[in-house]
Amino acid sequence: MRKIITISREFGSGGRELGKRLAEALGMAYYDREIVTALAEKSGLAEEYIENVSERGIPRYYPITYARTFTRLPAFSEPHMKVLNEQNRLLLELAGKSDCVIVGRCADVILREYQPLKLFVYASPESKMQRCRLREEEGRHYTDRELKRRMAQIDSGRARYRELTDGNKWGEKSGYHLCINTTELEIKSLVGAVCEFASCYFDEKKQGMRENH
Amino acid sequence: MRKIITISREFGSGGRELGKRLAEALGMAYYDREIVTALAEKSGLAEEYIENVSERGIPRYYPITYARTFTRLPAFSEPHMKVLNEQNRLLLELAGKSDCVIVGRCADVILREYQPLKLFVYASPESKMQRCRLREEEGRHYTDRELKRRMAQIDSGRARYRELTDGNKWGEKSGYHLCINTTELEIKSLVGAVCEFASCYFDEKKQGMRENH
Numbered sequence: 526m527r528k529i530i531t532i533s534r535e536f537g538s539g540g541r542e543l544g545k546r547l548a549e550a551l552g553m554a555y556y557d558r559e560i561v562t563a564l565a566e567k568s569g570l571a572e573e574y575i576e577n578v579s580e581r582g583i584p585r586y587y588p589i590t591y592a593r594t595f596t597r598l599p600a601f602s603e604p605h606m607k608v609l610n611e612q613n614r615l616l617l618e619l620a621g622k623s624d625c626v627i628v629g630r631c632a633d634v635i636l637r638e639y640q641p642l643k644l645f646v647y648a649s650p651e652s653k654m655q656r657c658r659l660r661e662e663e664g665r666h667y668t669d670r671e672l673k674r675r676m677a678q679i680d681s682g683r684a685r686y687r688e689l690t691d692g693n694k695w696g697e698k699s700g701y702h703l704c705i706n707t708t709e710l711e712i713k714s715l716v717g718a719v720c721e722f723a724s725c726y727f728d729e730k731k732q733g734m735r736e737n738h
Numbered sequence: 739m740r741k742i743i744t745i746s747r748e749f750g751s752g753g754r755e756l757g758k759r760l761a762e763a764l765g766m767a768y769y770d771r772e773i774v775t776a777l778a779e780k781s782g783l784a785e786e787y788i789e790n791v792s793e794r795g796i797p798r799y800y801p802i803t804y805a806r807t808f809t810r811l812p813a814f815s816e817p818h819m820k821v822l823n824e825q826n827r828l829l830l831e832l833a834g835k836s837d838c839v840i841v842g843r844c845a846d847v848i849l850r851e852y853q854p855l856k857l858f859v860y861a862s863p864e865s866k867m868q869r870c871r872l873r874e875e876e877g878r879h880y881t882d883r884e885l886k887r888r889m890a891q892i893d894s895g896r897a898r899y900r901e902l903t904d905g906n907k908w909g910e911k912s913g914y915h916l917c918i919n920t921t922e923l924e925i926k927s928l929v930g931a932v933c934e935f936a937s938c939y940f941d942e943k944k945q946g947m948r949e950n951h
Contacts, residue, residue, distance in 0.1 A: 698858075698911050698917045701917075701919065706916065711942065714942065721934050733922065
Protein backbone atom coordinates (compact mmCIF):
# COMPACT_ATOMS: atom_id res chain seq x y z
CA MET A 526 0.00 0.00 0.00
CA ARG A 527 1.37 3.37 -1.09
CA LYS A 528 1.91 5.90 1.71
CA ILE A 529 1.72 9.55 0.71
CA ILE A 530 1.79 12.54 3.07
CA THR A 531 0.81 15.93 1.70
CA ILE A 532 1.56 19.12 3.56
CA SER A 533 -0.31 22.34 2.98
CA ARG A 534 0.99 25.23 4.99
CA GLU A 535 0.81 28.91 5.70
CA PHE A 536 3.91 30.79 4.58
CA GLY A 537 6.33 30.96 7.53
CA SER A 538 4.65 28.24 9.57
CA GLY A 539 7.52 25.77 9.21
CA GLY A 540 5.55 23.30 7.09
CA ARG A 541 8.45 22.70 4.74
CA GLU A 542 10.83 21.89 7.59
CA LEU A 543 8.23 19.56 9.08
CA GLY A 544 7.86 17.82 5.72
CA LYS A 545 11.60 17.30 5.34
CA ARG A 546 11.96 15.96 8.86
CA LEU A 547 8.96 13.66 8.52
CA ALA A 548 10.31 12.21 5.28
CA GLU A 549 13.65 11.61 6.96
CA ALA A 550 12.12 10.02 10.05
CA LEU A 551 9.81 7.76 8.02
CA GLY A 552 12.32 6.92 5.30
CA MET A 553 10.14 8.38 2.60
CA ALA A 554 11.09 10.45 -0.44
CA TYR A 555 10.63 14.21 -0.10
CA TYR A 556 9.52 16.49 -2.94
CA ASP A 557 9.36 20.23 -2.97
CA ARG A 558 11.97 22.28 -4.89
CA GLU A 559 12.85 19.12 -6.82
CA ILE A 560 9.56 19.49 -8.65
CA VAL A 561 10.37 23.03 -9.73
CA THR A 562 13.79 22.00 -11.01
CA ALA A 563 12.41 19.06 -12.97
CA LEU A 564 9.70 21.21 -14.55
CA ALA A 565 12.17 23.96 -15.46
CA GLU A 566 14.49 21.46 -17.11
CA LYS A 567 11.69 19.95 -19.10
CA SER A 568 10.01 23.18 -20.20
CA GLY A 569 12.99 25.46 -20.60
CA LEU A 570 11.18 28.09 -18.54
CA ALA A 571 12.93 29.93 -15.72
CA GLU A 572 12.77 28.28 -12.27
CA GLU A 573 11.48 31.51 -10.78
CA TYR A 574 8.52 31.53 -13.16
CA ILE A 575 7.79 27.87 -12.48
CA GLU A 576 7.94 28.44 -8.76
CA ASN A 577 5.38 31.20 -8.99
CA VAL A 578 3.04 29.24 -11.21
CA SER A 579 3.62 25.99 -9.42
CA GLU A 580 1.46 26.64 -6.42
CA ARG A 581 0.99 30.29 -5.79
CA GLY A 582 -0.73 31.33 -8.94
CA ILE A 583 1.01 34.36 -10.40
CA PRO A 584 0.13 38.02 -10.73
CA ARG A 585 -2.34 38.66 -13.57
CA TYR A 586 0.49 39.59 -15.90
CA TYR A 587 3.95 38.28 -15.32
CA PRO A 588 7.05 39.55 -17.15
CA ILE A 589 9.07 36.68 -18.55
CA THR A 590 11.52 35.79 -21.27
CA TYR A 591 9.55 33.31 -23.29
CA ALA A 592 10.61 31.93 -26.67
CA ARG A 593 13.43 34.49 -26.62
CA THR A 594 11.08 37.47 -26.40
CA PHE A 595 10.63 39.49 -23.25
CA THR A 596 6.92 39.57 -22.73
CA ARG A 597 4.17 39.76 -20.15
CA LEU A 598 2.22 36.55 -19.87
CA PRO A 599 -1.32 36.56 -18.54
CA ALA A 600 -2.13 34.06 -15.77
CA PHE A 601 -3.64 30.91 -17.24
CA SER A 602 -1.89 31.54 -20.51
CA GLU A 603 -0.79 28.51 -22.46
CA PRO A 604 2.66 28.17 -20.80
CA HIS A 605 1.05 28.65 -17.40
CA MET A 606 -1.44 25.86 -17.99
CA LYS A 607 1.28 23.68 -19.48
CA VAL A 608 3.36 24.03 -16.33
CA LEU A 609 0.41 23.12 -14.13
CA ASN A 610 -0.53 20.12 -16.26
CA GLU A 611 3.05 18.96 -16.38
CA GLN A 612 3.29 19.38 -12.63
CA ASN A 613 0.20 17.25 -12.06
CA ARG A 614 1.58 14.56 -14.34
CA LEU A 615 4.88 14.65 -12.45
CA LEU A 616 3.16 14.41 -9.06
CA LEU A 617 1.31 11.29 -10.20
CA GLU A 618 4.52 9.81 -11.56
CA LEU A 619 6.40 10.45 -8.30
CA ALA A 620 3.58 9.07 -6.20
CA GLY A 621 3.52 5.98 -8.37
CA LYS A 622 7.21 5.38 -7.74
CA SER A 623 7.53 5.34 -3.96
CA ASP A 624 6.13 6.47 -0.61
CA CYS A 625 6.68 10.19 -0.28
CA VAL A 626 6.04 13.50 1.46
CA ILE A 627 4.99 16.32 -0.86
CA VAL A 628 4.82 19.93 0.23
CA GLY A 629 2.25 22.23 -1.41
CA ARG A 630 1.21 22.14 -5.07
CA CYS A 631 -2.32 20.94 -4.25
CA ALA A 632 -0.83 17.46 -4.06
CA ASP A 633 -3.61 16.49 -1.64
CA VAL A 634 -6.11 17.08 -4.42
CA ILE A 635 -4.08 15.82 -7.38
CA LEU A 636 -3.18 12.60 -5.55
CA ARG A 637 -6.57 12.00 -3.96
CA GLU A 638 -6.78 8.50 -5.44
CA TYR A 639 -3.91 7.52 -3.16
CA GLN A 640 -5.83 8.67 -0.07
CA PRO A 641 -2.85 10.64 1.22
CA LEU A 642 -2.52 11.72 4.82
CA LYS A 643 -3.33 15.41 4.54
CA LEU A 644 -1.70 17.80 6.99
CA PHE A 645 -2.17 21.53 7.34
CA VAL A 646 0.47 23.54 9.17
CA TYR A 647 -0.29 27.03 10.50
CA ALA A 648 0.87 29.51 13.11
CA SER A 649 0.13 32.92 14.57
CA PRO A 650 1.13 35.93 12.42
CA GLU A 651 3.85 36.89 14.95
CA SER A 652 5.34 33.44 14.94
CA LYS A 653 5.35 33.31 11.13
CA MET A 654 7.06 36.70 10.93
CA GLN A 655 9.71 35.46 13.30
CA ARG A 656 10.32 32.27 11.29
CA CYS A 657 10.59 34.28 8.08
CA ARG A 658 13.16 36.59 9.66
CA LEU A 659 15.26 33.61 10.74
CA ARG A 660 15.50 32.29 7.21
CA GLU A 661 15.85 35.61 5.43
CA GLU A 662 18.45 35.40 2.70
CA GLU A 663 21.65 37.22 3.42
CA GLY A 664 21.71 40.81 2.19
CA ARG A 665 17.94 40.79 1.73
CA HIS A 666 15.93 42.56 4.38
CA TYR A 667 12.20 43.12 4.18
CA THR A 668 10.55 45.73 6.39
CA ASP A 669 7.76 44.38 8.60
CA ARG A 670 5.22 45.82 6.24
CA GLU A 671 6.83 44.30 3.17
CA LEU A 672 7.10 40.94 4.87
CA LYS A 673 3.45 40.98 5.94
CA ARG A 674 2.40 41.84 2.41
CA ARG A 675 4.58 39.10 0.96
CA MET A 676 3.14 36.53 3.40
CA ALA A 677 -0.41 37.57 2.56
CA GLN A 678 0.27 37.49 -1.19
CA ILE A 679 1.81 34.04 -1.12
CA ASP A 680 -0.93 32.57 1.05
CA SER A 681 -3.67 34.10 -1.05
CA GLY A 682 -2.03 32.66 -4.18
CA ARG A 683 -2.00 29.23 -2.56
CA ALA A 684 -5.62 29.64 -1.53
CA ARG A 685 -6.64 30.71 -5.03
CA TYR A 686 -4.88 27.79 -6.68
CA ARG A 687 -6.46 25.37 -4.25
CA GLU A 688 -9.91 26.75 -4.85
CA LEU A 689 -9.41 26.52 -8.62
CA THR A 690 -8.21 22.95 -8.26
CA ASP A 691 -11.03 21.43 -6.28
CA GLY A 692 -13.39 24.17 -5.18
CA ASN A 693 -12.61 23.63 -1.51
CA LYS A 694 -11.34 26.27 0.81
CA TRP A 695 -7.62 26.21 1.47
CA GLY A 696 -6.92 25.82 5.18
CA GLU A 697 -10.50 24.84 6.04
CA LYS A 698 -9.90 22.09 8.57
CA SER A 699 -12.50 19.66 7.24
CA GLY A 700 -10.21 19.11 4.23
CA TYR A 701 -7.32 17.80 6.32
CA HIS A 702 -6.66 14.95 8.74
CA LEU A 703 -4.59 16.99 11.15
CA CYS A 704 -4.07 20.74 11.51
CA ILE A 705 -0.94 21.63 13.45
CA ASN A 706 -0.34 25.00 15.03
CA THR A 707 3.43 25.53 15.23
CA THR A 708 3.30 28.79 17.22
CA GLU A 709 6.06 28.75 19.83
CA LEU A 710 6.91 25.15 19.03
CA GLU A 711 10.12 23.82 17.59
CA ILE A 712 9.40 21.89 14.41
CA LYS A 713 11.82 19.11 15.20
CA SER A 714 10.11 18.40 18.51
CA LEU A 715 6.82 17.79 16.66
CA VAL A 716 8.12 15.09 14.37
CA GLY A 717 7.55 12.18 16.78
CA ALA A 718 3.89 13.06 17.31
CA VAL A 719 3.18 13.48 13.61
CA CYS A 720 4.95 10.21 12.73
CA GLU A 721 2.81 8.50 15.34
CA PHE A 722 -0.35 10.01 13.84
CA ALA A 723 0.77 9.00 10.34
CA SER A 724 1.36 5.41 11.32
CA CYS A 725 -2.05 5.30 12.98
CA TYR A 726 -3.65 6.72 9.81
CA PHE A 727 -1.88 4.30 7.48
CA ASP A 728 -2.67 1.32 9.74
CA GLU A 729 -6.38 2.11 9.64
CA LYS A 730 -6.22 2.66 5.88
CA LYS A 731 -4.57 -0.73 5.42
CA GLN A 732 -7.17 -2.39 7.61
CA GLY A 733 -9.95 -0.62 5.70
CA MET A 734 -8.52 -1.90 2.41
CA ARG A 735 -8.31 -5.40 3.82
CA GLU A 736 -11.94 -5.30 4.92
CA ASN A 737 -13.04 -4.08 1.49
CA HIS A 738 -11.38 -7.03 -0.23
CA MET B 739 4.13 23.58 36.29
CA ARG B 740 0.44 22.77 35.93
CA LYS B 741 -0.54 20.73 32.85
CA ILE B 742 -4.07 21.26 31.59
CA ILE B 743 -5.53 19.83 28.38
CA THR B 744 -8.82 21.21 27.13
CA ILE B 745 -10.86 19.47 24.48
CA SER B 746 -13.42 21.23 22.35
CA ARG B 747 -15.27 18.95 20.00
CA GLU B 748 -18.03 18.58 17.50
CA PHE B 749 -20.89 16.42 18.74
CA GLY B 750 -20.26 12.82 17.69
CA SER B 751 -16.58 13.29 16.87
CA GLY B 752 -15.33 11.15 19.76
CA GLY B 753 -13.74 14.06 21.66
CA ARG B 754 -15.02 12.83 24.99
CA GLU B 755 -13.57 9.35 24.49
CA LEU B 756 -10.28 10.89 23.42
CA GLY B 757 -10.26 13.04 26.56
CA LYS B 758 -10.88 10.08 28.85
CA ARG B 759 -8.20 7.98 27.20
CA LEU B 760 -5.68 10.82 27.24
CA ALA B 761 -6.28 11.43 30.94
CA GLU B 762 -5.79 7.74 31.64
CA ALA B 763 -2.63 7.51 29.53
CA LEU B 764 -1.09 10.63 31.08
CA GLY B 765 -2.24 9.95 34.64
CA MET B 766 -4.22 13.18 34.78
CA ALA B 767 -7.63 13.84 36.32
CA TYR B 768 -10.56 13.88 33.90
CA TYR B 769 -13.55 16.20 34.23
CA ASP B 770 -16.70 16.19 32.21
CA ARG B 771 -19.97 14.84 33.74
CA GLU B 772 -18.39 15.27 37.17
CA ILE B 773 -18.78 19.01 36.76
CA VAL B 774 -22.49 18.72 36.06
CA THR B 775 -23.02 16.52 39.10
CA ALA B 776 -21.09 18.84 41.40
CA LEU B 777 -23.01 21.88 40.16
CA ALA B 778 -26.36 20.13 40.50
CA GLU B 779 -25.56 19.12 44.06
CA LYS B 780 -24.54 22.63 44.98
CA SER B 781 -27.39 24.49 43.30
CA GLY B 782 -30.26 22.08 43.80
CA LEU B 783 -31.09 22.41 40.10
CA ALA B 784 -31.76 19.37 37.91
CA GLU B 785 -28.72 17.77 36.24
CA GLU B 786 -30.47 17.96 32.88
CA TYR B 787 -30.86 21.72 33.21
CA ILE B 788 -27.25 22.15 34.29
CA GLU B 789 -26.05 20.04 31.41
CA ASN B 790 -27.88 22.22 28.94
CA VAL B 791 -26.68 25.45 30.46
CA SER B 792 -23.23 24.17 31.16
CA GLU B 793 -21.85 24.42 27.67
CA ARG B 794 -24.53 24.32 25.08
CA GLY B 795 -26.47 27.39 25.96
CA ILE B 796 -30.15 26.56 26.27
CA PRO B 797 -33.17 27.37 24.15
CA ARG B 798 -34.41 30.89 24.71
CA TYR B 799 -37.00 29.66 27.17
CA TYR B 800 -36.43 26.46 29.03
CA PRO B 801 -39.15 24.73 31.07
CA ILE B 802 -37.87 23.83 34.53
CA THR B 803 -39.02 23.17 38.05
CA TYR B 804 -37.33 25.99 39.89
CA ALA B 805 -37.94 26.82 43.55
CA ARG B 806 -40.79 24.29 43.45
CA THR B 807 -42.69 26.10 40.70
CA PHE B 808 -42.87 24.83 37.15
CA THR B 809 -41.78 27.74 35.02
CA ARG B 810 -40.04 28.73 31.79
CA LEU B 811 -36.72 30.37 32.39
CA PRO B 812 -35.24 32.70 29.82
CA ALA B 813 -31.63 32.04 28.74
CA PHE B 814 -29.27 34.21 30.79
CA SER B 815 -31.78 34.38 33.59
CA GLU B 816 -30.42 34.61 37.10
CA PRO B 817 -30.17 30.84 37.67
CA HIS B 818 -28.58 30.40 34.27
CA MET B 819 -25.90 32.96 35.00
CA LYS B 820 -25.40 31.51 38.47
CA VAL B 821 -24.73 28.09 37.00
CA LEU B 822 -22.20 29.50 34.53
CA ASN B 823 -20.43 31.53 37.19
CA GLU B 824 -20.35 28.61 39.55
CA GLN B 825 -19.01 26.40 36.75
CA ASN B 826 -16.20 28.85 36.01
CA ARG B 827 -15.30 28.98 39.69
CA LEU B 828 -15.29 25.19 39.83
CA LEU B 829 -13.09 24.89 36.72
CA LEU B 830 -10.53 27.20 38.30
CA GLU B 831 -10.68 25.25 41.55
CA LEU B 832 -10.15 21.93 39.77
CA ALA B 833 -7.30 23.29 37.65
CA GLY B 834 -5.69 24.63 40.81
CA LYS B 835 -5.77 21.18 42.38
CA SER B 836 -4.06 18.95 39.84
CA ASP B 837 -3.13 18.33 36.20
CA CYS B 838 -6.27 17.53 34.28
CA VAL B 839 -8.12 17.01 31.02
CA ILE B 840 -11.36 18.99 30.71
CA VAL B 841 -13.89 18.41 27.98
CA GLY B 842 -15.98 21.33 26.74
CA ARG B 843 -17.35 24.14 28.93
CA CYS B 844 -15.11 26.76 27.31
CA ALA B 845 -12.41 25.56 29.69
CA ASP B 846 -9.78 26.70 27.18
CA VAL B 847 -10.97 30.28 27.70
CA ILE B 848 -11.78 30.13 31.42
CA LEU B 849 -8.39 28.56 32.21
CA ARG B 850 -6.32 30.63 29.81
CA GLU B 851 -3.99 31.73 32.61
CA TYR B 852 -2.78 28.14 32.80
CA GLN B 853 -1.86 28.12 29.09
CA PRO B 854 -3.66 24.84 28.52
CA LEU B 855 -2.98 22.62 25.55
CA LYS B 856 -6.07 23.28 23.44
CA LEU B 857 -7.36 20.52 21.21
CA PHE B 858 -10.25 20.58 18.78
CA VAL B 859 -11.77 17.29 17.66
CA TYR B 860 -13.93 17.09 14.54
CA ALA B 861 -15.11 14.63 11.89
CA SER B 862 -17.16 14.35 8.74
CA PRO B 863 -20.96 14.49 9.17
CA GLU B 864 -21.29 10.81 8.15
CA SER B 865 -18.68 9.69 10.63
CA LYS B 866 -20.34 11.67 13.44
CA MET B 867 -23.74 10.19 12.62
CA GLN B 868 -22.23 6.73 12.79
CA ARG B 869 -20.58 7.40 16.16
CA CYS B 870 -23.84 8.78 17.55
CA ARG B 871 -25.71 5.66 16.43
CA LEU B 872 -23.18 3.44 18.17
CA ARG B 873 -23.75 5.14 21.49
CA GLU B 874 -27.49 5.65 21.22
CA GLU B 875 -29.21 4.85 24.51
CA GLU B 876 -31.21 1.68 24.54
CA GLY B 877 -34.84 2.12 23.57
CA ARG B 878 -34.12 5.55 22.13
CA HIS B 879 -33.90 5.83 18.39
CA TYR B 880 -33.58 9.09 16.48
CA THR B 881 -34.39 9.22 12.79
CA ASP B 882 -31.53 10.47 10.61
CA ARG B 883 -33.25 13.83 10.35
CA GLU B 884 -33.76 14.11 14.11
CA LEU B 885 -30.16 13.13 14.76
CA LYS B 886 -28.83 15.68 12.28
CA ARG B 887 -30.95 18.39 13.87
CA ARG B 888 -29.80 17.39 17.34
CA MET B 889 -26.14 17.46 16.27
CA ALA B 890 -26.56 20.88 14.67
CA GLN B 891 -28.40 22.25 17.72
CA ILE B 892 -25.79 21.06 20.18
CA ASP B 893 -22.85 22.33 18.12
CA SER B 894 -24.49 25.68 17.54
CA GLY B 895 -25.09 25.98 21.30
CA ARG B 896 -21.43 25.26 21.93
CA ALA B 897 -20.43 27.79 19.29
CA ARG B 898 -22.72 30.44 20.78
CA TYR B 899 -21.43 29.92 24.29
CA ARG B 900 -17.85 30.09 23.06
CA GLU B 901 -18.47 33.31 21.17
CA LEU B 902 -20.15 34.85 24.21
CA THR B 903 -17.24 33.80 26.40
CA ASP B 904 -14.35 35.23 24.44
CA GLY B 905 -15.58 36.58 21.15
CA ASN B 906 -13.63 34.00 19.16
CA LYS B 907 -15.13 31.59 16.72
CA TRP B 908 -15.66 28.07 18.01
CA GLY B 909 -13.78 25.56 15.87
CA GLU B 910 -11.66 28.21 14.11
CA LYS B 911 -8.29 26.47 14.02
CA SER B 912 -6.23 29.50 15.04
CA GLY B 913 -7.71 29.15 18.55
CA TYR B 914 -6.31 25.65 19.06
CA HIS B 915 -2.93 23.95 19.13
CA LEU B 916 -4.05 20.83 17.31
CA CYS B 917 -7.20 20.04 15.34
CA ILE B 918 -7.81 16.34 14.94
CA ASN B 919 -10.09 14.83 12.32
CA THR B 920 -11.35 11.51 13.67
CA THR B 921 -13.17 10.45 10.48
CA GLU B 922 -12.61 6.72 9.94
CA LEU B 923 -10.10 6.58 12.77
CA GLU B 924 -10.41 4.64 15.99
CA ILE B 925 -10.07 7.00 18.92
CA LYS B 926 -7.90 4.66 20.95
CA SER B 927 -5.36 4.43 18.15
CA LEU B 928 -4.91 8.23 18.27
CA VAL B 929 -3.96 8.41 21.93
CA GLY B 930 -0.24 7.79 21.47
CA ALA B 931 0.16 10.59 18.91
CA VAL B 932 -1.77 13.10 21.01
CA CYS B 933 0.18 12.18 24.17
CA GLU B 934 3.37 12.74 22.20
CA PHE B 935 2.15 16.14 21.01
CA ALA B 936 1.11 17.05 24.56
CA SER B 937 4.49 16.21 26.00
CA CYS B 938 6.15 18.27 23.28
CA TYR B 939 3.86 21.22 24.08
CA PHE B 940 4.43 21.01 27.83
CA ASP B 941 8.20 20.64 27.41
CA GLU B 942 8.37 23.82 25.33
CA LYS B 943 6.10 25.61 27.81
CA LYS B 944 8.37 24.59 30.67
CA GLN B 945 11.44 25.75 28.79
CA GLY B 946 9.72 29.04 27.97
CA MET B 947 8.93 29.57 31.64
CA ARG B 948 12.53 28.81 32.56
CA GLU B 949 13.82 31.34 30.05
CA ASN B 950 11.46 34.01 31.36
CA HIS B 951 12.76 33.63 34.91
